[in-house]
Amino acid sequence: MARDTIPIWNRNQADEDAMGAAHAPIWRRMIDLGAPSDLRQSTVLDYGCNQGGFLRLLYDRHPFRSAVGIDIARESVARAELLKGHRPIEYKVGDQATALGQTFDLAFSHEVIYLLPDPAAHARDIKAALRPGGAYVAAMGCHTDSSLWPRWRALIAESSSIPIYDHSLEDVSKAFTETGFSVSVRPLALDAFMPFTTGSAYFPKVMDQLRYYTSDKVLFRFVRVP
Template sequence: MSKTITTWYVDPDAEDRMADGHAPIWRHLIDLMAERDLSQKAVLDFGCNQGGLLRHLYAMRPFRKALGIDIAEQSIARAEALKGNLPVQHAVGASLEGWVEEFDLAISHEVIYLIEDIDAHAADIFKALKPGGVYYAVTGCHTDNPLWPKWRELVAKRTNTVVQDRSISDYGRIFAKAGFEVSGRKLEFDGFIPFVEDGWTPDFADALNYYTQTKIVFRLVKRPG
């Protein structure tokens, strides 16, 4: 994620389908967050794509302001077109240079497995957060996922990105090294999961296991002082 791209997916319609599929996951994630009142908070969505997560967050827990950043130029253009009057700024890129102790809350959903220099990313987020700030990093794309060998081939084929191979423990060590207090949990999505034969899960049982057992939520705290 060191350079910009035009679109995430080779198929231009895939991004809209992805946003529809992620919406219930985003709402579940928001419910899991310990931070309830965001009315005076600044929020970062790293890898925001078309801005859907921030729009859902604002509807559920209105924030003071937010930044959505992504390397896909068309995704950011779409996010800007859809934001309406929300207090959200969007930017194309992968660097948070210039953003120092600006955000109370940061989120990334299925982004960290694509970041080549994950140590630099962890340091970047740490610097951008205020003391006491929290980063929720969510991914099911890790080497502990039994579907990972198949998925990494699909990601390479269907997207304009480069996949990185890391385990759950790898991420824990990297974020701890950056200075974060690291904890985590399974997403344990408790809603109904649609039956979709799109090639990502060989059978429906795999889809059920993925959203309830495999997908991980890291809660990373920048300790004050």
Template sequence: MSDGHAPIWRHLIELIVERDLSQKSVLDFGCNQGGLLRHLYALRPFRKALGIDIAEQSVAKAEAFKGNIPVQHAVGGTLEGWIEEFDLAISHEVIYLIEDIDAHAADIFKALKPGGVYYAVTGCHTDNPLWPKWRELVAQRTNTIVQDRSITDYAKAFAKAGFQVSARKLEYDGFIPYFADGWTPDFADALDYYTQTKIVFRLIKNQTGAAS
């Protein structure tokens, strides 16, 4: 996601319940070029953060762009070795690309400290009225196996991992930029997507750290 979507990022950050991150460790899973973490640090400075992504070029750019903020970037698709390290985790339009969502949920659960929170955001689900068209675009543009999962499917996977699951619509309340990117050629669809379709999961790891 490009910095052109910064207003959406800022809205998402405003939805994060945890206000003071000054002593917190943060994870951005699927960080791309690191823009979300840079925006988060500007608005709510954190103690340290890790941005991880499977794309080496994106991670290299994230590292080049980070400036002096306390962020480490890494190439990868799992969090092996990161055990109870993070207070807060975020992923933005990443979970729909993950083939084994159960493994991902368990991975994040292990990486969070007891009481840690994961905000997972996606509008790519089968409850999205545009999904029949989008699944073709996903296949063409990402070279991944398309996952047909509903909002409930995601909720069940995270609950299975031990998370306390809740969610809300993103309900972006600002002016939505028009992008001729093929995803929403009808601008009315874009307005609906950012206000009604895009979902923010808030997933809490219980204080004991044990899966239920």
């Protein structure tokens, strides 16, 4: 069932606009680990695209044939369309990949699954939108197996325009396995310096940040079994 659309995900517009730059090192790592080097004949889906930065970065590094980004945040999607330039990308408002009426070779999402009420329904939707053998690479640090999640859950709830959910890594793995995917996972293991802000509500200690980016935040790779 499709969810209602919203203007933007973060209630604070300045924070919404700042997310792209903050996430860029993570996106680069996702691309390094999850994207084939040659995407020239590939179609790509970005599920939960926000202002479209991930697909722009991916195309500039590994040009693809075409891509679609979808999100329920109307103003963010409009911003993504303005910023895409010459790139062969469409940005659309919605949360159902199957509603796009096409299949993709590769799909990505970054910190989206914890915003979805039913991982199994999401798995079915992604399966229907992927070609057999196609892969879905999903980054997830917001899960109940993270020691930071109780703190983060309260902080994110204050800024999010939509509900958030408590999913474990096992919940997500089981949902995709039972839907007909082979499931593999690894730590994101970010290979970049990340700025540390003293007094950060999200990372009270340096070790919190190091632990998050080396173990808590993971990359799932779900491959649709032919």
